[in-house]
Amino acid sequence: MTILLTILHILVCIALIAIVLLQSGKGAEMGASFGAGGSQSVFGAGGGTTFLSKLTTGAAIIFMLTSLTLAYLSGQSETSSIMPKGTVAPSPRKTAAPPTTQPTGTPQAPVQSTPTPQPSQRSSESAPQTK
DSSP states (O other): OHHHHHHHHHHHHHHHHHHHHHSOOTTHHHHHHTTOOOTTTTTOSSHHHHHHHHHHHHHHHHHHHHHHHHHHHHHSOOOOOSSOTTOOOOOOOOOOOOOOOOOSSSOOOOOOOOOOOOHHHHHHHHSOOOO
Protein backbone atom coordinates (compact mmCIF):
# COMPACT_ATOMS: atom_id res chain seq x y z
CA MET A 1 0.00 0.00 0.00
CA THR A 2 2.77 2.41 0.93
CA ILE A 3 4.74 1.62 -2.22
CA LEU A 4 1.68 2.24 -4.41
CA LEU A 5 1.02 5.57 -2.69
CA THR A 6 4.66 6.58 -3.05
CA ILE A 7 4.63 5.84 -6.78
CA LEU A 8 1.36 7.78 -7.21
CA HIS A 9 2.80 10.66 -5.19
CA ILE A 10 5.91 10.88 -7.38
CA LEU A 11 3.87 10.72 -10.59
CA VAL A 12 1.51 13.46 -9.41
CA CYS A 13 4.51 15.56 -8.33
CA ILE A 14 6.08 15.32 -11.81
CA ALA A 15 2.71 16.04 -13.45
CA LEU A 16 2.17 19.08 -11.22
CA ILE A 17 5.57 20.47 -12.15
CA ALA A 18 4.84 19.98 -15.86
CA ILE A 19 1.37 21.55 -15.60
CA VAL A 20 2.69 24.63 -13.82
CA LEU A 21 5.46 25.05 -16.40
CA LEU A 22 2.92 24.78 -19.25
CA GLN A 23 0.91 27.69 -17.91
CA SER A 24 1.73 31.11 -19.24
CA GLY A 25 2.64 33.98 -16.99
CA LYS A 26 0.46 36.97 -16.10
CA GLY A 27 2.10 39.18 -18.72
CA ALA A 28 1.22 36.91 -21.67
CA GLU A 29 -2.36 38.22 -21.90
CA MET A 30 -1.08 41.73 -22.52
CA GLY A 31 0.69 40.66 -25.72
CA ALA A 32 -2.34 38.74 -26.96
CA SER A 33 -4.63 41.73 -26.53
CA PHE A 34 -2.47 43.86 -28.88
CA GLY A 35 -2.41 41.33 -31.67
CA ALA A 36 0.66 39.24 -30.90
CA GLY A 37 -0.58 35.90 -32.18
CA GLY A 38 -0.14 32.45 -30.85
CA SER A 39 -1.21 32.95 -27.25
CA GLN A 40 -2.84 29.78 -25.93
CA SER A 41 -3.05 28.39 -29.45
CA VAL A 42 -2.97 24.78 -28.29
CA PHE A 43 -6.07 25.11 -26.10
CA GLY A 44 -7.90 27.85 -28.03
CA ALA A 45 -8.23 31.55 -27.30
CA GLY A 46 -9.79 31.36 -23.84
CA GLY A 47 -10.24 27.68 -23.02
CA GLY A 48 -6.63 26.95 -22.08
CA THR A 49 -6.59 28.96 -18.93
CA THR A 50 -9.56 27.23 -17.35
CA PHE A 51 -8.41 23.77 -18.47
CA LEU A 52 -4.92 24.22 -17.04
CA SER A 53 -6.18 25.79 -13.84
CA LYS A 54 -8.60 22.88 -13.29
CA LEU A 55 -5.83 20.41 -14.04
CA THR A 56 -3.51 22.21 -11.61
CA THR A 57 -6.19 22.20 -8.90
CA GLY A 58 -6.84 18.48 -9.34
CA ALA A 59 -3.15 17.59 -9.28
CA ALA A 60 -2.60 19.78 -6.20
CA ILE A 61 -5.48 18.09 -4.33
CA ILE A 62 -4.15 14.61 -5.17
CA PHE A 63 -0.63 15.72 -4.16
CA MET A 64 -1.85 16.98 -0.78
CA LEU A 65 -3.93 13.87 -0.10
CA THR A 66 -1.07 11.52 -0.91
CA SER A 67 1.28 13.64 1.23
CA LEU A 68 -1.05 13.47 4.24
CA THR A 69 -1.70 9.76 3.77
CA LEU A 70 2.01 8.94 3.51
CA ALA A 71 2.74 11.05 6.59
CA TYR A 72 0.03 9.25 8.54
CA LEU A 73 1.23 5.82 7.45
CA SER A 74 4.85 6.59 8.31
CA GLY A 75 3.78 7.53 11.84
CA GLN A 76 2.19 4.14 12.41
CA SER A 77 4.71 1.76 13.95
CA GLU A 78 4.56 -1.69 12.43
CA THR A 79 6.91 -3.42 14.83
CA SER A 80 6.77 -7.15 15.02
CA SER A 81 7.70 -9.05 18.09
CA ILE A 82 8.48 -12.67 18.77
CA MET A 83 6.73 -12.36 22.14
CA PRO A 84 3.03 -13.16 22.20
CA LYS A 85 0.80 -10.32 23.31
CA GLY A 86 -0.49 -12.18 26.38
CA THR A 87 2.89 -12.58 28.11
CA VAL A 88 4.22 -10.12 30.63
CA ALA A 89 7.89 -9.29 30.88
CA PRO A 90 9.47 -10.34 34.20
CA SER A 91 10.04 -7.56 36.66
CA PRO A 92 13.65 -6.73 37.55
CA ARG A 93 15.00 -8.07 40.82
CA LYS A 94 15.24 -5.73 43.74
CA THR A 95 18.80 -4.72 44.57
CA ALA A 96 20.29 -3.46 47.80
CA ALA A 97 19.08 -0.10 49.00
CA PRO A 98 21.10 2.79 47.66
CA PRO A 99 23.46 4.46 50.11
CA THR A 100 21.93 7.29 52.06
CA THR A 101 23.13 10.75 51.28
CA GLN A 102 23.32 13.84 53.36
CA PRO A 103 20.59 16.44 52.89
CA THR A 104 21.64 18.96 50.30
CA GLY A 105 20.87 22.14 52.23
CA THR A 106 24.06 22.57 54.26
CA PRO A 107 27.56 22.00 52.93
CA GLN A 108 29.72 19.83 55.11
CA ALA A 109 33.44 20.18 55.53
CA PRO A 110 35.46 17.09 54.75
CA VAL A 111 36.44 15.10 57.79
CA GLN A 112 40.20 14.79 58.28
CA SER A 113 41.33 11.79 60.19
CA THR A 114 44.53 11.96 62.22
CA PRO A 115 46.36 8.75 62.84
CA THR A 116 46.40 7.69 66.47
CA PRO A 117 49.59 6.10 67.72
CA GLN A 118 49.45 2.47 68.70
CA PRO A 119 50.01 1.55 72.35
CA SER A 120 53.46 0.13 71.66
CA GLN A 121 54.47 3.37 70.03
CA ARG A 122 53.27 5.45 72.99
CA SER A 123 55.39 3.62 75.49
CA SER A 124 58.50 4.00 73.41
CA GLU A 125 57.89 7.71 72.91
CA SER A 126 57.15 8.50 76.56
CA ALA A 127 59.92 6.39 78.06
CA PRO A 128 63.28 8.10 78.26
CA GLN A 129 65.87 6.51 76.14
CA THR A 130 69.21 5.75 77.77
CA LYS A 131 72.41 5.06 76.10
